[in-house]
Amino acid sequence: MSPAQHRHRLRFLTATLTALLGLTLALLAGPASGAQEPAPEPAPEPATEPLAELPTTFQWSSSGPLISPHSGLGSVAAKDPSVVQDQDGRWHVFFTRVDTAGDWGLAHTSFTDWSQAGDATQTDLEASSAIGGGYRAAPHAFYFAPHDEWYLVYQTGLPSFSTTTDVNDPGSWSAPRNFMDSVPDIVEENIGNGNWLDFFVICDDATCYLFSADDNGHVYRSETSLADFPNGFGNTQIVLEDSGNNLFEGGAVYQVGDTDTYLLLWEAIGSDGRRWYRSFTAEGLGGQWQPLADTQDNPFARSNNVSFENGNAWTQDISHGELLRTTPDQTMAIDPCDIQLLYQGIDPSAGGEYSQLPWRLGLATNTTATC
Secondary structure (H helix, E strand, O other): OOHHHHHHHHHHHHHHHHHHHHHHHHHHHOOOOOOOOOOOOOOOOOOOOOOOOOOOOOOEEEOOOOEOOOHHHOOOEEEEEEEEEOOOOOEEEEEEEEOOOOOEEEEEEEEOOHHHOOOOOEEEHHHHOOOOOOOOEEEEEEEEHHHOEEEEEEEOOOEEEEEEOOOOOHHHOOOOEEOOOOOOHHHHHHOOOOOOEEEEEEEOOOEEEEEEEOOOOEEEEEEEEOOOOOOOOEEEEEEEEOOOOOOOEEEEEEEEOOOOEEEEEEEEEOOOOOEEEEEEEEEOOOOOOEEOOEOOOOEOEOHHHEEEHHHOOOOOOOEEEEEOOOOOEOOOEEOOOOOEEEEEEOOOOOOOOHHHOOOEEEEEEEOOOOO
């Protein structure tokens, strides 16, 4: 819940309690002898304050690289971050690591303040837990409140997940399970030369949705009931489509405050070959996605609307990342008054084989005033 919503509810409760107290005192006093009992005063209308809304244009201020792979991790890159904050205020960042042989895996780091992010211990999740070896990439972490468990969703060629009851113990993640055991027909029919990847889960009060990309211009949405999660995913549909570069990969979906508005972010490849983010909104997770900031001139996040500390533009790519949420749970809620994006960036001069590119993680803060 945003600070504005807290203030609104506090004023409403105060006004209501004041009215009830006045009415109670009047009843206890009773009417004066021989006098007609006056009609009770109507309760005052509660003060209202409009809920904060998302901007329609965005400006960002970014840190330099905050998280780079440590030498002990055996990785050339830290990429595809997912970020949650536990009940004790500790940040947990899960990310993809890639070694010099081109093998992809998952890593974890945690800290209490972002100033500690660069020095915090990094753990190879495959070597330390039952997640095990093999292709694992693009993690997405959240707490599933109905099960009192943490979920880590990632790609293995299929949408897979592991669970733990202790997010502070990197060695406690379970062996992989799949949400689906085969690629849905609609994906097979539309994927072309792309890849089915970048899986993201979000739930409302009744349904859990699995969003995914195909590097070929399609946003897919599968679903199951909240009661059946993590089982039963099906009814896969295309909910947004464009050219391959315009809807590439790295998608994420968030609830805006405690409203019925949802924000969808999707990574694109610009006319300059650099990665950037488009954004769309919908009323309800089953609603129609409408453009918010979705062009290169008016992007959600791109090199042309991001400024950097000390003028050090260490990256021209604002690529695969996640927003910092107000809650770690399956609702994926964000505060529209305080939007921050943990993203992957890269030295503009870097080149060569994609798996060997030296991606690093930076944190961008929205500076567009809306609240």
